[in-house]
Amino acid sequence: MTVQEATPEIAIIGGGIVGLVLAAGLTRRGVRVNLYEQARNFREIGAGIGFTRNTVRCMEKINPAVVTALRSGGAVNVSLDQQDPKSYLRWIDGYGQQREDGPMYQKPLLKLDAGVKGWETVRRDQFLDDLVKVIPDGVVHLQKRLDTIEDNEDADKVFLNFTDGTRVEADAVIACDGIKSRTRQLLLGLENPASFPQYTHKVAYRALIPMDKVLGAIGEYKTFRQHMHVGPNAHLIHYPVNTNTIGATVVISDPNEWPQDKPTTARASRKDVAEALANWCTPVRNLVDLFPEELDQWALFDLFEYPVPKYNKGRVCLVGDAAHASSPHHGAGASFGIEDALCLSTLMSEVTMDLREHRTSKASALRTAFETYDKVRRTRTQWLVNSSRRVCDLFQQPEWADPAKRVKTESCFEEVKDRSFKIWHFDSTAMVDETIHEYRTGTRPSAKMNGINSTNGVKEANGTK
Numbered sequence: 001m002t003v004q005e006a007t008p009e010i011a012i013i014g015g016g017i018v019g020l021v022l023a024a025g026l027t028r029r030g031v032r033v034n035l036y037e038q039a040r041n042f043r044e045i046g047a048g049i050g051f052t053r054n055t056v057r058c059m060e061k062i063n064p065a066v067v068t069a070l071r072s073g074g075a076v077n078v079s080l081d082q083q084d085p086k087s088y089l090r091w092i093d094g095y096g097q098q099r100e101d102g103p104m105y106q107k108p109l110l111k112l113d114a115g116v117k118g119w120e121t122v123r124r125d126q127f128l129d130d131l132v133k134v135i136p137d138g139v140v141h142l143q144k145r146l147d148t149i150e151d152n153e154d155a156d157k158v159f160l161n162f163t164d165g166t167r168v169e170a171d172a173v174i175a176c177d178g179i180k181s182r183t184r185q186l187l188l189g190l191e192n193p194a195s196f197p198q199y200t201h202k203v204a205y206r207a208l209i210p211m212d213k214v215l216g217a218i219g220e221y222k223t224f225r226q227h228m229h230v231g232p233n234a235h236l237i238h239y240p241v242n243t244n245t246i247g248a249t250v251v252i253s254d255p256n257e258w259p260q261d262k263p264t265t266a267r268a269s270r271k272d273v274a275e276a277l278a279n280w281c282t283p284v285r286n287l288v289d290l291f292p293e294e295l296d297q298w299a300l301f302d303l304f305e306y307p308v309p310k311y312n313k314g315r316v317c318l319v320g321d322a323a324h325a326s327s328p329h330h331g332a333g334a335s336f337g338i339e340d341a342l343c344l345s346t347l348m349s350e351v352t353m354d355l356r357e358h359r360t361s362k363a364s365a366l367r368t369a370f371e372t373y374d375k376v377r378r379t380r381t382q383w384l385v386n387s388s389r390r391v392c393d394l395f396q397q398p399e400w401a402d403p404a405k406r407v408k409t410e411s412c413f414e415e416v417k418d419r420s421f422k423i424w425h426f427d428s429t430a431m432v433d434e435t436i437h438e439y440r441t442g443t444r445p446s447a448k449m450n451g452i453n454s455t456n457g458v459k460e461a462n463g464t465k
Contacts (some may be wrong), residue, residue, distance in 0.1 A: 005355075006350065006352065006355040006356045007030060007032055007352055007355070007361060007453075008032070008171045008172060008348060008351055008355070008365075008366060009031075009033075009034070009170050009172075010026055010029055010031055010032065010033050010034075010170060010171065010172045010173075010174055010348065011033075011035075011036065011158070011160055011168065011170035011172070011174070011176045012026075012033060012034070012035040012036070012173075012174050012175075012176055013036055013146055013160075013174070013175045013176060013182075013183055014035075014036075014171060014175065014177035014178055014181075014322070014416060015035055015036075015037030015039070015042055015132065015142075016128075016320070016321075017049075017124075017127065017128060017142065017275065017321075017334055017337070017338075018176045018319060018320035018321075018334060018337035018338060018340070018341060019035060019037075019176035019177075019460050020035070020042075020128070020131045020134070020135060021059065021062060021066055021131065021205060021337075021338055021341045022062075022174065022176060022319065022340075022341040022344060022345065023035050023135050023139060023140075023383055024062065024063040024065060024066050024131070024135060024342075025062035025063050025066075025341055025345035025346055026344075027135065027136055027139065028062070028065075028345075028346060029171050029345060029348060029349050029352065030352065031140050031348045031352065034139060034141060034168065034170065035139055035140050035141065035308060036141050036144035036146065036160070036162070036168075037136070037140065037141070037142050037143075037144060038143065038144060038145040038146070038177075038193065039142065039143070039144055039291070039432055040142060041142065041320060042128055042129070042132050042408040045330055046284070047243035048121050048122065048123055048124060048135035048208070048239065048247030049100075049121065049123075049124045049127065049331075049334055050078060050119050050120065050121040050122075050239065050331050051070070051075075051118075051119070051121075051122075051334070051335055051338075052114065052118060052119055052332075052335060052423065052424050053087075053114065053115055053116075053117060053118045053119070053122050053421075053424075053460055054147045054335075054424055054425070054426050055335040055338050056070070056117075056120065056337070057428055058338050058339055058341075058342045058428050059338060060342055061342055061345075061428065061432070062338070062342050062345050065134045066134060066143070068130075068134075069127065069130035069131045069133065069134055070120065070122060070127055070130075072128055072130045073122045073123065073126040073127040073130045074122055074123065074241075074242040074243070075120045075121065075122040075127070075242075076120065076121060076122070076240050076241070076242055076243060076374055077117055077119070077120060077121075077240075078114075078119040078120065078121050078225070078226040078227045078239050078240065079224070079226065080224040080225065080240050080243070081225065081230055085116045085117065086113055086114070086116050086118065087113075087114040087115065087116075087117060087118035087119040087120075087228070088111055088112065088113055088114065088225065088447065089111070089112045089114060089119065089226055089228070089420070090110070090111050090112075090225065090226060090227045090341065091109045091110040091111075091227075091228045091230055091395075091413065091416070092106040092108050092109055092227055092228070092229055092230070092231025093106050093107040093110075093229075093230065093231070093236065093281070093400075094106065094108060094109060094230055094231040094280050094283075094284045095230075095231030095232060095238060095280050095281060095400050095401060096231075096278070096281075096400065096401070096403065096406075099395075102221055103281075103282045104282060104283055105208035106229070106281055106283060109197055109230070110413040110416060110417065112362035112420055112421075114424060116292065117425070119226070121226075121239050121240060121241050122241060122242070122427060123208070123241045123242060123245070123247075126193050126242075143164070144162050144164070145162055145163040145164070145182075146160060146161075146162060146163075146177065146182045146183065146186075147161045147162055147182075147280070148160075148161045148162045148186065149161075149173060149183065149186050149316060150184040151173075151313075151314045151316055153314065154228070156362075156363070157169040157170065157171065157376060158170050158171065158172060158173055158314075158315050158316065171315065171362055171363075171366060172315040172316070172317075172366045172370070173315065173316045173317075174316075174317055174319055174344060174410060175316065175317065175318050175319060176198045176320050176321075176322060177322050178320070178321045178322060178325075179197045179301055179302075179303075179317065179321045179322075179325035180196075180197065181321070181322035181462070183316065183318060183322060184308065184323075184419055186195065186316075187313045187316060187318070188222060188309075192221050192274060192306075193301065193305070193306040193423070194306040194307060194308050194309065196260055196306075197301035197302060197303055197325055198301060198303070198304060198306065199257065199299060199300075200300045200301060200302055200306040200327050200392075201253060201254050201255065201256075202252065202253060202254060202296040202327065202391065202392065203251070203252055203254050203297050203298060203299055203300065203302040204249055204250065204251045204252075204297075204300055204328070205249065205250045205252075205268065205272075205273050205291065205295055205296070205297060205298070206247070206248070206249045206295070206296070206298065207247075207248050207249075207290070207291045207292060207295065208241065208245050208246070208248075209245070209246045209247075209248060209287075209290045210244065210245060210246075210282065211223060211240070211243075211244050211245060211246055212244075213290050213320075214238070214246045214287065214290065216287055216361060217283070217286035217289070218238075218287055219283070219286050221321070222238075223240075223246065223282065224240065225239075226238070226239035226240075227239075227351050229277060229280075229281075229283075229284050229401045230395045230396070231280055231284075231396070231401070232279075232396065232397065232398045232399075232400045232401040233252065233253040233396050233398060234250065234251060234252045234253065234276060234280075235241055235250075235395040235396055236249070236250045236251075236277070236287065236288075237249050237251075237390075237398055238287060244295075248287060248290075248291070248409065249328075250273050250276075250277070250288065250291075251300070251329070251392070251396075252273075252276050253396055254299075258299045258301075260309040262299075264298065264299045264301065265297065265299070266296070266297045267294065267296065267297070268271045268294075268295055268296065269293060269294055269295070270288065270289075270291045270292065270293050270295065271293075272297070272385070273288050273291060273295075274288050274289070280346070294413045296395075297340045300327050300328065301325065301326045301327075301328045302312065302325050302326050302385055303324060303326075303385055303387070304327075304386060304389050307324075307382050307385065308323055308378075309376040310374055310378075311323045311370075311377065312370035312371060312373060312374045313374065314367060314370075315363065315366050315367060315370065316370075316375055317344075317370040317374070318334075319337060319338030319340045319341065319344065320334075320340055320341075321333065321337065322335075323377075323378075323381065324336065324378075324382055324384065324413065325338070325385070326384050326385045326388045327385075327388045327389060327392060328388070329388045329389075329391050329392040329395065330384060330387060330388045330391060330419070330420070330423060332384060332388075332423050333384070333388075333464075335423070336380070336381050336384055338381075339377070339381075339426070339431065340373075340377055340381070340429065342431070342432065343376055343377055343431060343432075343435050344369075344373055345375055346435045346436060347369040347370075347372060347373060347435060347439055348369070348433050350365075350369065350436060350439045350440070351365045351366060351369050351390065354443060354454055359443065359444060360417055360443055364443075365443065368442040368443050369439060370438060371439045372435060372439040372442060373389070373435075376431065376434055376438060376440055380426075383422075384423070387419050387422075390415075390419070391416055391419060394412040394415065394416060395402060397409050398414070405420065409455055449458075450453040
């Protein structure tokens with residue numbers, strides 16, 4: 001068997017952040033990759049995105065060039081404090097507890113220390129632009145909308161058919177095609193409710209605002225530091241996305257239904273947001289006044305009501321939002337997709353080593369790898385979907401408007417802290433070790449944990465670092 005024959009050829013469906021990070025990890029390990037994206041060019045929606053220090057460590061293990069792309073995209077510490085390099089996340093009262101002698105005052109509710117550069121933020125579009133540059137020429141194929149997948153057990157290859165009539169083959173398929181994943185529909189069937197995301201009854205309004213304008217609206221301290229303003233049936237978060245721009249998002253409860261066939265965005269106005277937050281404190285209303293007069297309303301969907309029962313089937317698996325789309329209230333959806341990418345990059349190193357040493361067939365190795373991925377990742381990622389719904393309920397308790405229930409309402413933040421730390425303090429090195437152990441147990445039960453460099457997820461046997 002030649003080196004090329006012993007190297008799996010992977011088709012990645014979807015060219016968002018997680019798909020590109022995975023492609024960067026696999027190509028670094030010598031895996032043959034083709035990435036298929038349905039759009040004419042790469043684009044990201046939303047204002048800014050944040051990554052914990054733990055997620056940046058995952059990026060380093062996947063491919064250090066991903067971290068370079070993050071930093072070259074203008075990533076900054078979520079706390080722009082020249083005297084303190086640590087990142088802090090802050091929750092404050094956005095509704096009540098104001099002072100007549102200080103209209104800008106807001107009661108602090110929780111401050112969490114994420115450590116030195118513990119939470120970095122960046123504009124989504126800038127990060128994506130720099131991430132594309134990491135991918136080798138010839139890997140990316142645009143305007144490729146997936147139609148069907150053929151994965152017959154007795155066939156050597158998996159076949160992908162696209163709506164433009166083209167057909168390609170690969171040894172396996174990894175789907176990063178997002179919350180409306182076509183691959184998920186193909187694996188589960190259109191009759192399965194888990195094939196489709198569910199409306200969370202929350203809508204979001206996002207804006208990028210020049211920092212100099214924000215300074216006058218909420219003051220220097222709040223401008224330079226991330227803050228979550230909580231209150232009845234809504235919340236607002238703002239944070240630096242670079243050294244001259246603030247990203248701000250307002251999330252409001254919506255009792256109405258949002259049909260599956262309706263676009264997830266609708267035209268809205270600043271007036272809609274201002275009316276919803278009319279009784280909130282002065283800084284919140286000042287910040288909303290800086291939103292564009294015309295903006296988009298984003299319906300927030302997730303996979304909470306009907307979780308995906310299994311992330312893999314045969315030689316096809318689901319990653320990121322395709323597998324575990326979450327509402328954004330922990331700010332960790334992309335981070336968990338990057339953890340997925342580290343797990344799969346590790347597994348493809350294992351598969352390649354097994355094939356080069358003639359231990360198993362390519363199809364068998366890939367099926368075992370995807371079974372391992374499902375076993376390692378599904379519980380944690382589905383917890384995030386559940387937890388994100390839960391913390392939003394805590395941020396938006398109606399009781400924030402009732403002074404008599406203030407003590408009860410504020411007691412939620414011990415729970416918020418515990419849930420946040422579960423995300424931040426994840427041990428990615430232990431996950432790499434668990435992934436290798438589970439895969440080797442599945443392919444060769446007597447295998448020993450030899451030749452593993454779990455600090456970067458790359459096997460020495462591959463000759464790559």
